[in-house]
Amino acid sequence: MRKLGCLGLLIGLAIIAGLFWVSRDWSGAGPAAKPLTVVVPDGASLGRAASVLEAQGAIRSATRFRGYARVFGSGRPIKAGEYAIPAGASAADILTLLEDGKVRQRLVPVPEGYPSVLVHAALMRAEGLTGTIEVPREGSVLPDSYAYQLGDTRAAVVARMQKAMTDYLAAAWKKRKPGIAVTTPAQAIVLASIVEKETGKPSERRTVAAVYTNRLKRGMPLQADPTVIYPITKGKPLGRRILRSELQAKNGYNTYASPGLPIGPIANPGRASIDAVLDPAQSSALYFVADGTGGHVFADTLDQHNANVSKWYAIRRQRGEM
Template identity: 60%
Template sequence: MIRRAIALVLILALIGGGAAAWISRDWWSDGPSNEEVSVVVAKGDTLASAARALEKAGAIRSTTNFLRFARRFGPDAPIRAGEFTIPARASGRAILDILQNGKPVQHLVTIPEGMPSILVYERLMAEPQLTGQIDVPAEGSVLPDSYSFEAGEPRAAVLARMQAAMRTALDEAWAARKPTSVARTPREAVILASIVEKETAIASERPMVASVYSNRVREGMKLQADPTVIYPITKGKPLGRRIKRSELNAVNGYNTYASAGLPAGPIANPSRAAIEAVLDPAKSTALYFVADGKGGHVFANTLAEHNANVQRFYAIRRARGEM
């Protein structure tokens, strides 16, 4: 009897030791993955569905064991939605902590300065980590910048942040506007800034380009900005060809060759810097500008000066074989 009792104790000890080793291996010891893996937890996912994704990614050995140990030894807290990076060899215990308390991976979507809303829409719709549908945002309502988001976040939420950023930037710039600005309303500031944005890619030129268009508005002159002619045709996308004479003569609310004053609306999403430029333009009497052949522009106060600048630009183009 004594020998049987001793044997039973030994057997139970062995069983207990095996169970402890089993638990240790699948909960506290290193996990099976030899490399970092990424796991996406969608909004509303349960720990069970997350565990299946973890097993598929190779971060855990068994969904069943992970769930058993998580419920037995882990905190009773919900998991977060988002994309999580699981380090190589992470234990089950460490993985659960990441899902419950870790910060989801942040992705970036960048809206360049002067991007029209149709391209903002296409960029957001092409981002595979975002969800849901959106409409093309109102032109001029988005502030160009880089925006972070989490995997599975709705596109509408990201777009709302972009538009809120524009409202804040516009309010701040409008509050600091100078008397020299011709913009009578924040919307007019955005309209004029969108033209400035499309006319120069050089940040230092924005105040001067803004001054030219501001001077033209004061004089009652037509702005004659090519990008306003193109906008009704392509909604801001590149035209890909020369502007036709019929398009220069078209009356559509946007063509600033056909009508004086500002166009009916913005033609792009201007940057904060472009908005600030039209609300504080450079002190100048210039009414004209043309490309200088070096990536920038040369400005003129009179038509005669401007025509001379145009001829110099044509000579540069002919020397390059472009004409």
């Protein structure tokens, strides 16, 4: 009897040890010493996914992973895609990732005021996108960060960017204030692109929009430097002072040489600049110039503006810029 009791105790201890080992093998830290990126192909079975995970070093054994998944898993199908596997992720955590479809999200950032040539460049260098595209139409892309997955096409991402702009502009146009200077959504994008390039200070956008609204209503030329630069660089920084000949050039964009709006947008404006054009500040200002702090000072009359310009030149001389 004593021998049978000892044997039973040994069997019980062996079972406990086995269960402990299985628990550690399934729920304990996995073998990945560093974060891994694993791609589960479209249509892959659990067995195929397990083989990929073992080959990448995310799990110790594909065979044991399949067995554990049948016993401990939820039974939900796994989803294809690119997965970011954290260092030391357990087999249980990895199965949950695959069942939940928590694929790695890649992003293409489009900052406010980005010209379309730079949007195109960002898309073409985005790792994991496929296919080629033309430069999107200027002003057609809504600045934002756009998520994509490995293997998505650049054309599909551009289509989402453009749909976002179309949808936002349509909703914003419905809420426009009466008495604004633009009469169509297309004109709103053109003016918003100028506002976007003229100030990076959010608190100024509606006042800058008011200046250009007042000028358009009076038939005054907008005299916006960014519209002079656009035909030269397609929206990229000029990197030097504007030449007198460039201020006099008539090319459809130069708002010094021609009154009214330019023939098209000069950038992709963000939501705040679109909103500013459709609801400008209540202001009679017709002029503005830099104030030396990253913002601008506004003026109602040319005399006031000239005085502000003189102050700006004095600041620049102190800085050794003139």
